Amino acid sequence: MIRILSRYIILFVLTLLVLAAMSFSLAYLFPGDVLTNLTGITAQNDIQRNALIKQFRLDSGYLVQFGYYLNELFAGNWGYSFISGLPLRDEIGLALPATIELASYAMLLAIVIGIPVGCYAGLRSYTPADYGINSASMVGYSFPVFWLALLFILVFSLELNIVPLSGRISLLFDIPDKTGFILLDILLADNIDRSLAFKDALQHLLLPTLAISTITTASMIRLTRRSVIDVLNRPYIAAARSRGLSRWQIFFRHILRNALLPILPLMAIQITTLITNAMIVETLFSWPGIGNWLIQAIYQRDYPALRVGMLAVASMVITLTILIDLFNRLIDPSREKYERATV
Amino acid sequence: MPMLDIKNLTLEIDNGTSRVKALDKVDLTVNSGEIRALVGESGSGKSLIVSAISGALPPQFHITADRMSWNGESLLSMSTEQRREIMRRDIAVVFQNPITAMDPSATLGEQLEESIPDELVKGKWFWQRRQSRRKSAISTVHKVGIKHHRHYLNAYPHQIPTDIGQKFMIAMALISQPKLLIADDPTRGMETTTKTQVLKLLTRLNQTRSLSILFISHDLLAISSMAHTMTVLYCGQSVESGRMKMLRKRPLHPYTKALLDSAPSFRKDLPPKSILPNMDGIIPSLKHVPIGCRLGPRCPRAQKDCVITPAVRRIHDHTYSCHFPLHMEKL
Structure with a gap:
């Protein structure tokens, strides 16, 4: 157990180190002054410039610079934005939870809908019901997410006018930022009508969540269906049938667990797609998340913001992937004890 | 009256364009308290008969039979629920490959305990019932010759050797106290001592509990030592069937004779360094079955x-089904 854990921790640390190295090298790769790219501060005169060079060890070798860079990352000094001049850590601290919130609701929806529907289609494989579900999920899977989001806006916001167009919550509510997750913040906030604010936030959440989760749900249905069909053809299901177990007993004791175990690592792969989609959808709905923030940074050539933003998103994806793989390892009895950890 | 009575069982496989008869009018009966052996080469359809009896056939297999009954009740016309009840209480199957026939994500103990029918579990409350289940699991595991029950009941299928897996399959079959045990090659891949143990166990169960056994194998030596009656199958056709003694003494079908002759332990008259007689050719594949008697070309x-x-x-x-049987001049 400790060996497995330590393997995963080593893998995690090494991957993060490589990511940090890449993010550091971006300061050199981006056009413009290295010092400005690294700090986000444009030096006004030579004295300030020399002081900054000294502080960031730019007069020493690359390794020393990288060491100082890592040190600063851990200390929470991630540099300043060109545009707003604010510390990047605070900006990301606001934007990243918003994206995580959106993505996790979409994932939750995909799991709650996708797995039962996929199981149903798998159990009824090659019947009209299965064909219907399968083609619906194929259609859902083929929608480009940006087009779907625009369509939702057009139909539900502009034509039917039942949900708000953009943003996270109506400006009428003043929600103090505590956790970064809007629904939690509303529950923690004082002096507002919580149920009204909650309803408003849910209305804002509805369209972006639906737009992201359509694709994830569709792929979840397809994965589950395939896996259930595979398990149904295994000899142990025939053996369980010949032992006279009822259909429900077979499903819950033998099919479900064996079908879900191989899906879990595939879900980890879905997370990347999910977050990418979330970033696209955020831009369309003006959701104040990391995707929207990064797009703004790209438009404004905010190199320090791009450098740190990329590191933050990549670290989040790596963390989730490794955590899911570790979880899968812990619950799957058939996986080798000394199999190597992978991302 | 035979317990299991199968008459003219035909199994057709739909392969898209045409239908192939994988089993062609097979007759098989198992009487109460008897050990019947079912022999044949690989590919002769032995395991298909097992799947047909247990009802675990894929949908593209079409099954027809003049009679396929269990204690007088037709297995083909009864509801799925009734069929399930019979499989749960009366018939138990030991499958060929024990490791794949067990759920890889559940411990052997769990799988063994779920095979116990409810009426065999004592106690009113769930903890009493759980204890009762555990107890009968342990005693069954001991009965089939596994000593370290604590270790093996908590193991997963991939962690155990094949012979233990095979014994577990037998335990799983026996724990529901069936009337008929269908053993599909239960001694495959076992070394001689373990094999003898398993065969002895089956014989003892047959004698003490009058358990009927349909024993499917190609190990003629094992069969001849324990079976009372034998049915010989060739390429989906039943060629000869009768009491073991009769078949060994005077096989009427040429295939039975060839099968028995190919086992050197049956031949006392075999001179040293002589070539073992065998039948030329191989069993035809299902795509190219000969018409008429399928043994014809060989x-x-x-x-x-x-x-x-x-x-x-x-x-x-x-x-027997042969136009020109052997040994007829003596009869």
Whole structure:
């Protein structure tokens, strides 16, 4: 157990180190002054410039610079934005939870809908019901997410006018930022009508969540269906049938667990797609998340913001992937004890 | 009256364009308290018969039979629920490959305990019932010759050796106290001592509990030591069936004779360094089954009439289907 854990921790640390190295090298790769790219501060005169060079060890070798860079990352000094001049850590601290919130609701929806529907289609494989579900999920899977989001806006916001167009919550509510997750913040906030604010936030959440989760749900249905069909053809299901177990007993004791175990690592792969989609959808709905923030940074050539933003998103994806793989390892009895950890 | 009575069982496989008869009018009966052996080469359809009886056939297999009954009740016309009840209480199956026939994500103990029918579990409350289940699991595991029950009941299928897995399959079959045990090659891949143990166990169960056994194997030595009656299958056709003694003494079908001759332990008259007699050719694949008697192309006694499927003929309780049987001049 400790060996497995330590393997995963080593893998995690090494991957993060490589990511940090890449993010550091971006300061050199981006056009413009290295010092400005690294700090986000444009030096006004030579004295300030020399002081900054000294502080960031730019007069020493690359390794020393990288060491100082890592040190600063851990200390929470991630540099300043060109545009707003604010510390990047605070900006990301606001934007990243918003994206995580959106993505996790979409994932939750995909799991709650996708797995039962996929199981149903798998159990009824090659019947009209299965064909219907399968083609619906194929259609859902083929929608480009940006087009779907625009369509939702057009139909539900502009034509039917039942949900708000953009943003996270109506400006009428003043929600103090505590956790970064809007629904939690509303529950923690004082002096507002919580149920009204909650309803408003849910209305804002509805369209972006639906737009992201359509694709994830569709792929979840397809994965589950395939896996259930595979398990149904295994000899142990025939053996369980010949032992006279009822259909429900077979499903819950033998099919479900064996079908879900191989899906879990595939879900980890879905997370990347999910977050990418979330970033696209955020831009369309003006959701104040990391995707929207990064797009703004790209438009404004905010190199320090791009450098740190990329590191933050990549670290989040790596963390989730490794955590899911570790979880899968812990619950799957058939996986080798000394199999190597992978991302 | 036989317990399991199968008459003219035909199994057709739909392969898209045409239908292939994987089993062609197979007759099989198992009487109460008898050990019947079912022998045949690989590919002769032995395991298909097992799946047909247990009802675990894929949907593209079409099954027809004049009679397929269990204690007088037709297995083909009864509801799925009734069939399930029979499989749960009366018939138990030991599958060929024990490791794949067990759920890889559940411990052996869990799988063993779920095979116990409810009426065999004592106690009113769930903890009493759980204890009772555990107890009968442990005693069954001991009965089939596994000593370290604590270790193996908590193990997963991939962690155990094949022979233990096979014994577990037998335990799983026996724990529901069935009337008929269908053993599909239960001694495959076992070394001789373990094999003897398993065979002894099956024989003992047959004698003490009068458990009927349908024993499917190609190990003639094992069969001849324990079986009372034998049915020989060739390429989906039942060629000869009768009491073990009769078949060994005077096989009527050329295939049975070839099968028995190919086992050196049955031949006392075999001179040293002589070539072991065998039948030329191999069993035809399902794509190219010959018409009429399927043994035709390989049979040393084949004649023109063999392109017509021979009818089943009967001498007392010895049935055979051959136009030109052996040893007829003596009878």
